[in-house]
Amino acid sequence: MLDAPHMPDFSEGDLVTRDSDRPQSSPPSEGRAEAAAALQLEALRSGGKGLEDVDGYVRAAGSVADLMTPPSVDLPDAGEASFGPPRPQAETVHGVDDRTQVGDPSVYPWRAQCSLSMTAADGSGWIGSGTFIGPRTVLTAGHCVFVKNSGVPGRDGWMTSIHVMPGRNGASLPYGSQTSSTFRSVTGWTVSGNQEYDYGVIILPATFNVGWLGYWSLSDAELLATTGNIAGYPGDKPAGTMWYAARQIAAVSPRKVHYDIDSAGGQSGSAVYRFLNNERHVIAVHAYGGATTNSGTRVNNEVVTNLLAWTV
Amino acid sequence: MIAGIVHDETGVPLEGVRVYFTQAPVAVPDVAALTGADGRFALAVPAHGLYALGCSAEGFATVRRTVFVAGDDEVVDIVLGQTGQ
Numbered sequence: 418m419l420d421a422p423h424m425p426d427f428s429e430g431d432l433v434t435r436d437s438d439r440p441q442s443s444p445p446s447e448g449r450a451e452a453a454a455a456l457q458l459e460a461l462r463s464g465g466k467g468l469e470d471v472d473g474y475v476r477a478a479g480s481v482a483d484l485m486t487p488p489s490v491d492l493p494d495a496g497e498a499s500f501g502p503p504r505p506q507a508e509t510v511h512g513v514d515d516r517t518q519v520g521d522p523s524v525y526p527w528r529a530q531c532s533l534s535m536t537a538a539d540g541s542g543w544i545g546s547g548t549f550i551g552p553r554t555v556l557t558a559g560h561c562v563f564v565k566n567s568g569v570p571g572r573d574g575w576m577t578s579i580h581v582m583p584g585r586n587g588a589s590l591p592y593g594s595q596t597s598s599t600f601r602s603v604t605g606w607t608v609s610g611n612q613e614y615d616y617g618v619i620i621l622p623a624t625f626n627v628g629w630l631g632y633w634s635l636s637d638a639e640l641l642a643t644t645g646n647i648a649g650y651p652g653d654k655p656a657g658t659m660w661y662a663a664r665q666i667a668a669v670s671p672r673k674v675h676y677d678i679d680s681a682g683g684q685s686g687s688a689v690y691r692f693l694n695n696e697r698h699v700i701a702v703h704a705y706g707g708a709t710t711n712s713g714t715r716v717n718n719e720v721v722t723n724l725l726a727w728t729v
Numbered sequence: 730m731i732a733g734i735v736h737d738e739t740g741v742p743l744e745g746v747r748v749y750f751t752q753a754p755v756a757v758p759d760v761a762a763l764t765g766a767d768g769r770f771a772l773a774v775p776a777h778g779l780y781a782l783g784c785s786a787e788g789f790a791t792v793r794r795t796v797f798v799a800g801d802d803e804v805v806d807i808v809l810g811q812t813g814q
Contacts, residue, residue, distance in 0.1 A: 534763075541771070542763035544747060560758045567773045568730045612756070652747035652761030653783050653791065682749020682761035682783070705756040712756065 422605025422614050423719040425726070426563075445696050447525040448628030467644035467692045469526070471661050474517035516679050519648060519659040523591035526697055528584035528627040531555060532650040532657055533619075533686060535579045537564050539571040546649035547581065547619060548688035548699060549629035551728040555581055555619040556632070557686030558704040558714070559606035562617040566610050575600055579619055583627045585650070587657045595621050601727045613672035616702045616714040618727050630690055633698035634721045640669045640700060645676045647703055649687030666700075667710050672717060674701035675710040682706075689713045731796050732771040733805035735764050735784055742768025743809060746786040751793060754778030774798050788812060 468474075519527050533545040533555075547557035559565075564573050575598075582594045597619050605614025635643065648661040668675040674689060680703060689701040701713035714720070735746045748770045749761035755776045762770045774780060777798050782805070785791045789809035796803050 541765065544761045544763060558758070560760065569771050652749045653785050656747070656787055680759055681751070682759055683747065685759040704759060706750065706753065706759050707756040711759070
């Protein structure tokens with residue numbers, strides 16, 4: 418165990434970065450002026466429940482326990498004959514899949530989410546998701562910027578490059594794209610591979626005018642009273658399409674947030690965010706599919722400190 | 730590790746297929762691997778047990794494949810059928 422697992426770790430790539438002089442988290446920004454009336458309408462549509470207004474989306478009813486169903490397996494695996502029945506399975510989609518496609522990702526807040534195409538040190542390709550927290554800073558999972566414990570020779574280490582596509586909608590890139598090789602994470606992930614420190618950022622060479630979300634370290638009580646929202650780019654849907662879902666936060670620990678919000682491979686790095694009083698703040702970084710809930714790295718005070726230092 | 734190759738019904742390797750876990754015995758990173766030009770992929774598995782993979786690509790029907798990992802490595806061969814689009 419490291420003494421300081423939140424110690425920043427870097428991959429500078431070919432970009433010279435500067436430290437942020439902001440004393441606190443940037444407030445969420447849409448990146449351009451929007452009519453106040455539109456914001457008020459948005460709040461009314463959400464019904465004050467912390468949900469985004471997405472055509473066709475209805476938050477699943479019932480408690481987390483009600484939504485759980487036994488895992489389904491297509492056919493019993495031959496391995497069961499030798500090793501007995503498997504332990505309870507992790508599924509990233511729990512019960513009814515209530516994910517809904519975002520119709521127009523080119524508008525805020527969707528355009529502050531981005532599709533990621535990563536290339537690892539061994540040349541292998543991966544997809545993930547990220548969220549803007551500043552004009553040139555994309556928050557994502559640590560394992561989206563640094564591969565750890567892959568078991569494949571030559572793969573572990575910093576990604577060699579990440580292609581960032583904000584507001585992507587299939588083949589459409591409404592704001593274009595940028596490629597970065599400048600990343601940040603912490604030694605709790607890059608050295609120890611501890612899931613509790615699985616977060617990082619991508620520093621872009623130039624500004625994207627798409628806006629960003631704020632970030633906030635909430636108390637346990639505040640988190641447990643929060644509806645978590647996730648929008649990202651799951652691999653089981655048509656390539657490059659954005660999907661949204663939201664449910665109540667189910668459980669918290671000092672460095673993790675657990676929830677029953679449906680996701681799929683490719684959504685690692687999506688922000689789990691709170692929508693309250695017309696402001697959106699990241700409360701966790703989605704990273705793992707779990708047996709009964711999915712989970713993300715909690716935005717606690719240490720994470721905020723690092724994000725403040727990294728945000729440009 | 731679960732490694733494998735994804736190809737079409739004629740045996741041609743498929744590049745850029747998204748391969749991801751849909752079930753696992755423990756929490757797993759929610760990323761998806763993209764197959765290389767040779768159709769190959771490799772996903773790390775943190776524990777022994779039953780995993781399910783999803784394989785998705787445009788123009789092909791998504792395939793779900795269960796793999797029981799009892800040793801260090803498992804190798805799978807996955808065939809995607811065209812959707813006729």
